Amino acid sequence: MSTTTMAAATGIPQARAWRGLPALAAAIVGVLALSTLVPEQGYTLNIFMQAATYSIAVAGLVVVLGYCGQISLAQAAFFGLGAYGVALGTVDFGLPFFVALLAGVVSATVFGVALGLASLRLGGHYLAMVTISFQQILTLVLTNWAGLTHGPDGVKNIARPSVPGLRLESGDHYLGLCLVTLMGITWYIWRLKTTRLGRAMQAVRDNEIAASTCGIDIFATKVLAFGISAVLGGLGGGLFAGAFAYISPDQFGFGESIVLLTMALLGGVQSPFGALLGTGLLVILPEWLRFLRQVYLAVYGAAVILIMVFLPDGLWGLTHRLRRPAPVAAGAVAPLPLLSQRGTETAEIAMAINGLAKHFGGLKALDGVDMAVRRGTVHALIGPNGSGKTTFINVVTGLYRPTAGRIAIAGQDVTGTAPHQRTRRGLARTFQNIRVFRGMTVLENVMVGAERPGNDIAEQPALVVERALAALDFVGLRGDAHRMVGTLSYGTQRYVEIARALAGSPQVLLLDEPAAGLNLSEKHELGLLLRRLKGHGLTILIVDHDMNLVEQVADHITVLNFGRRIADGGPRDVLSHPDVIAAYLGEPRQDAAA
Ligand code: ADP
Numbered sequence: 001m002s003t004t005t006m007a008a009a010t011g012i013p014q015a016r017a018w019r020g021l022p023a024l025a026a027a028i029v030g031v032l033a034l035s036t037l038v039p040e041q042g043y044t045l046n047i048f049m050q051a052a053t054y055s056i057a058v059a060g061l062v063v064v065l066g067y068c069g070q071i072s073l074a075q076a077a078f079f080g081l082g083a084y085g086v087a088l089g090t091v092d093f094g095l096p097f098f099v100a101l102l103a104g105v106v107s108a109t110v111f112g113v114a115l116g117l118a119s120l121r122l123g124g125h126y127l128a129m130v131t132i133s134f135q136q137i138l139t140l141v142l143t144n145w146a147g148l149t150h151g152p153d154g155v156k157n158i159a160r161p162s163v164p165g166l167r168l169e170s171g172d173h174y175l176g177l178c179l180v181t182l183m184g185i186t187w188y189i190w191r192l193k194t195t196r197l198g199r200a201m202q203a204v205r206d207n208e209i210a211a212s213t214c215g216i217d218i219f220a221t222k223v224l225a226f227g228i229s230a231v232l233g234g235l236g237g238g239l240f241a242g243a244f245a246y247i248s249p250d251q252f253g254f255g256e257s258i259v260l261l262t263m264a265l266l267g268g269v270q271s272p273f274g275a276l277l278g279t280g281l282l283v284i285l286p287e288w289l290r291f292l293r294q295v296y297l298a299v300y301g302a303a304v305i306l307i308m309v310f311l312p313d314g315l316w317g318l319t320h321r322l323r324r325p326a327p328v329a330a331g332a333v334a335p336l337p338l339l340s341q342r343g344t345e346t347a348e349i350a351m352a353i354n355g356l357a358k359h360f361g362g363l364k365a366l367d368g369v370d371m372a373v374r375r376g377t378v379h380a381l382i383g384p385n386g387s388g389k390t391t392f393i394n395v396v397t398g399l400y401r402p403t404a405g406r407i408a409i410a411g412q413d414v415t416g417t418a419p420h421q422r423t424r425r426g427l428a429r430t431f432q433n434i435r436v437f438r439g440m441t442v443l444e445n446v447m448v449g450a451e452r453p454g455n456d457i458a459e460q461p462a463l464v465v466e467r468a469l470a471a472l473d474f475v476g477l478r479g480d481a482h483r484m485v486g487t488l489s490y491g492t493q494r495y496v497e498i499a500r501a502l503a504g505s506p507q508v509l510l511l512d513e514p515a516a517g518l519n520l521s522e523k524h525e526l527g528l529l530l531r532r533l534k535g536h537g538l539t540i541l542i543v544d545h546d547m548n549l550v551e552q553v554a555d556h557i558t559v560l561n562f563g564r565r566i567a568d569g570g571p572r573d574v575l576s577h578p579d580v581i582a583a584y585l586g587e588p589r590q591d592a593a594a
């Protein structure tokens with residue numbers, strides 16, 4: 001099956017890249033026709049102008065908060081930068097409207113990227129704190145640097161663009177410009193969600209650690225999401241300035257940032273359509289409630305709080321309850337290309353660890369561990385609880401920096417590199433405590449795995465879908481491809497994790513206690529799956545407690561105790577080693593010794 005028919009048959013998000021374009025064109029024509037019904041000036045026009053320009057800024061919040069999970073409290077500041085760009089550019093510097101708009105958007109972008117670079121490396125709520133400060137500083141500057149900004153009086157007589165033939169100076173035509181821009185942006189953001197970048201953002205939102213071990217550069221992804229939100233804030237603000245011809249600093253204060261955030265959350269921050277809905281409502285709601293006079297604010301506040309409490313996904317989230325996942329097409333997929341080099345090159349070392357140490361304060365979780373994992377073998381790492389097995393995997397995958405020692409994958413030293421860089425060498429892992437991307441479907445989770453940098457098909461969307469389906473086929477979850485991963489049982493999520501790792505066609509697969517939390521029959525299934533993987537000759541490092549399983553699948557065993565390697569070799573020798581029996585098994589094992 002060719003890749004395009006494959007994508008069409010499965011109806012997968014990626015394949016929809018250009019879907020919706022005809023609908024977009026039709027919608028633009030329709031909206032332009034409708035906008036001619038809006039009066040050329042006055043109250044109704046202003047309501048529409050406000051809703052359209054605010055919606056563009058709110059769409060930015062969908063990207064940074066909805067997709068990427070980062071709280072930004074300065075969207076009104078970026079809106080203000082765009083607005084002042086247009087205002088000062090056209091009024092004081094005599095620039096053409098679109099040049100001034102570009103200047104406004106660029107300044108919003110520059111500040112946005114700079115703030116992102118400065119704060120996003122730190123994680124946690126630094127972005128929220130930094131954006132609050134930036135918001136306050138900008139308000140002070142706009143108010144007090146009167147020489148540049150006209151101070152608290154604001155800027156008057158802002159011109160609209162003049163394009164021959166388009167009559168954009170007239171209110172209803174300018175509204176048309178704003179609406180077309182808004183629709184293009186809504187379409188772009190709706191589409192973004194189903195691209196590799198959009199999936200990376202959502203993966204970062206749902207689980208940073210898992211995202212980094214899937215090869216996603218967390219920092220770059222967050223800065224990009226925040227940068228896009230600043231661009232859209234600036235663009236919305238620039239168009240706003242042209243719409244109202246007058247702006248002043250109080251329109252871009254911290255309170256306005258909260259209003260924009262409320263719009264996004266109310267409508268549904270996961271979707272650009274939610275942003276439209278929320279913005280429309282919050283622009284119109286105060287007008288509807290005007291008859292309430294004094295109690296207006298209380299009613300307005302209560303309405304917003306009620307909707308947010310009872311509809312955590314916003315109003316647009318309601319549509320998800322109506323939507324039913326599309327059935328998964330039954331068409332054949334090319335089988336998962338797993339390494340099959342068993343017996344040919346088993347002498348080659350896939351992963352070499354030398355003198356690896358990791359100290360937490362005084363605790364030596366790892367204390368000079370050596371290990372060589374041969375290509376095409378299953379290597380088991382065992383040891384009592386707390387002996388350093390998970391720490392070992394965390395250091396090898398780059399989540400922890402080693403205190404000493406070296407790690408080489410396929411002959412390449414990767415000791416100092418970040419987790420996402422190591423995945424390039426073909427490292428993939430699962431976690432003792434499951435780390436899936438809960439806000440995404442099963443298929444999307446596995447697609448993130450297939451998009452591992454360095455994977456042969458990572459840049460080809462249709463093949464990514466196919467590879468992900470093949471991985472789901474392999475673990476028996478193809479029928480659940482379109483389900484949200486958070487609705488699955490613990491045991492099934494474990495398989496999603498394994499499929500996510502397999503979809504990246506790893507050179508070395510690290511499994512940290514894959515049987516943890518599984519019931520007996522699930523454990524049995526897992527044993528079968530491991531044997532199938534072993535049959536394909538995949539190189540696996542497995543940590544497990546189940547001695548029967550380890551004995552059945554392992555070609556080689558390394559034993560840790562208190563962070564030190566106490567035995568290393570073939571299963572029979574290792575499991576009958578007196579130190580191992582003493583440290584790990586507690587008492588001699590008759591069957592192993594026999
Ligand atoms: P295992 O996976 O073999 O059960 P771990 O590698 O999880 O063991 O833990 C080894 C030791 O390191 C334990 O004593 C644990 O408490 C300690 N440890 C693990 N991670 C950390 C951490 N992030 N900070 C401090 N101590 C840690």
Ligand code: MG
Nearest residue numbers: 389390391432
């Ligand atoms: Mg562990």
